[in-house]
Amino acid sequence: MSDVSVDTNESATNSEQPQSSGRRKFLTVGTCVVGAVGAAGAAVPFVASWLPSAKAKAAGADVEVDISSIQPGQMIGVKWRGKPVWIVRRTPELLKSLSAHEEQLSDPNSEVAQQPEFAQNQYRSLKEEYLVLVGICTHLGCSPKHLAKGAFEEYAEGIAEGFFCPCHGSKFDMAGRVFSGVPAPSNLVVPLYQYVGDDTIIIGSEAEAS
Numbered sequence: 001m002s003d004v005s006v007d008t009n010e011s012a013t014n015s016e017q018p019q020s021s022g023r024r025k026f027l028t029v030g031t032c033v034v035g036a037v038g039a040a041g042a043a044v045p046f047v048a049s050w051l052p053s054a055k056a057k058a059a060g061a062d063v064e065v066d067i068s069s070i071q072p073g074q075m076i077g078v079k080w081r082g083k084p085v086w087i088v089r090r091t092p093e094l095l096k097s098l099s100a101h102e103e104q105l106s107d108p109n110s111e112v113a114q115q116p117e118f119a120q121n122q123y124r125s126l127k128e129e130y131l132v133l134v135g136i137c138t139h140l141g142c143s144p145k146h147l148a149k150g151a152f153e154e155y156a157e158g159i160a161e162g163f164f165c166p167c168h169g170s171k172f173d174m175a176g177r178v179f180s181g182v183p184a185p186s187n188l189v190v191p192l193y194q195y196v197g198d199d200t201i202i203i204g205s206e207a208e209a210s
């Protein structure tokens, strides 16, 4: 068992405005995460003996994450192969809103191979509700901020929630799809992952075809 970083803002991790760093708070909660650590910036203690060895991590060990405690609208961060991975539990309203701004996106249908085949859909996910993304901007590698509860409208009129990269102004929607006219050339990466049961995701591998 290890710890995972969870944003105390009910809408998500990284959901502060770029200029209001004081709003960002992480809770450290004990969850059934194997091999996961907190998102970048969060001081997250963990029980080392439950983590994969350094050798296993260097080799790219899969990470098992218990998602049962993620509330609707909430995001958690874990680390996989040294990269931040975000898991967002999207609300029905948010899922519905994804189709309303597709004309503003560079690659709304995920035609560029930035995701496994199973995620080449409108939601870019295996299950609509849960978005799993590598939290690294596809421009030069900064970590975008998650802006929720209307904060994203400052960068995309009429769109309440999304990811904004403060380094050079790239914008992504809540499926990780990049907006047109920004430096980032492609959508955020969806890693390989699979469900084992309803409440557990393994990041790093996909289910074998049956």
Ligand code: FES
Residues within 6 Å of the ligand: 137, 138, 139, 140, 141, 142, 165, 166, 167, 168, 169, 170, 183, 184
């Ligand atoms: S690194 Fe994100 S916009 Fe440049």
